[in-house]
Amino acid sequence: MSLLFQGELCAEPNEYDDPDVVFVGKEMITSIVTELENKSKPYFQELLYEVNCSPDFWLFDSMFNFLKSAAYNNNAIVIIWGG
Numbered sequence: 001m002s003l004l005f006q007g008e009l010c011a012e013p014n015e016y017d018d019p020d021v022v023f024v025g026k027e028m029i030t031s032i033v034t035e036l037e038n039k040s041k042p043y044f045q046e047l048l049y050e051v052n053c054s055p056d057f058w059l060f061d062s063m064f065n066f067l068k069s070a071a072y073n074n075n076a077i078v079i080i081w082g083g
Contacts, residue, residue, distance in 0.1 A: 004032050004067075007079065025076045033071045036064050 007022025014020050024032070036044070041060065048057050070077055 003028055004079070020081050022079045022081075023076065024079065026071075026074050029067055029075070029077065030071045033064075033067050036067070 004024065007024045008028055009023040011021040044060060045057050048054050
């Protein structure tokens with residue numbers, strides 16, 4: 001799952017040591033979707049809770065559906081993180 005946040009290619013880290021833009025290729029998306037399908041939704045909710053990001057969990061279903069669609073259509077994606 002951390003692959004989603006780091007991508008295959010990324011911009012220079014910002015002041016929080018995170019990239020603001022990442023590229024996630026087709027194969028990596030498929031790998032992420034497989035991980036999301038193989039682990040339970042509560043597993044990922046607990047991960048977010050442990051890093052103090054529980055309020056962001058409402059995005060899980062729409063993110064998962066978006067990634068499944070990208071994998072199904074053999075697409076790569078670019079993620080722009082906002083602060």
